[in-house]
Amino acid sequence: MAQDLFIICVSGTREKLQMAAMVASVAAAGGTRVSVFFSMNALAYFVKGDATEAPAEGHFGELMEKTKGVPPFRQLFKLAAELGDARLLPCSMALDLLQIEDSALEPELGPPTGLTLFLSDAESGQLLSF
């Protein structure tokens, strides 16, 4: 996969965050340049120290909650950044609306990013949204 991969995360449900984190970590570990844009209901999970459990959307999410050994999505995103240099970018609009300073986010998150810049970068690759 030589193409760059761009992921937009807006959902706050367990299944979508998990799938996005799986895609980001595996692609980044395989050498793909990955950028993830967190907005809407997905962003607040990355406030420093936040341990909120993402609610299940359906049966599979409930199954993941109950089953041991499913890697947590926060950990997978962190690994994507640490092992594969993925960029984890908070949406500047969402930060404003939630009244969160970017310094309040986990250190693996990058600078606040506008949608225009993210989409401009994404012209060079494949874009997925969750």
Place this chain on the structure above:
Amino acid sequence: MSETKVIDARDTFCPGPLMELITYMKQANVGDTLELLSTDKGTASDVPEWINKVGHEMISSEKVDEVWHIKVRKAK
């Protein structure tokens, strides 16, 4: 003589075992052998794919009592 490191990732689900392997691979020296233990079915195909993609070396892959034993060598 290079060392063999056993990584026990049994009872974790995709992509946990692969991520464990990659974490240890980063810390290993060139020439080191790593043996990954996994009960995740996808590991048997995912690890060789990753090894091939990033240019390390597959040594062996076998299933013993429902556990995959995948040996790889750090090549670079």
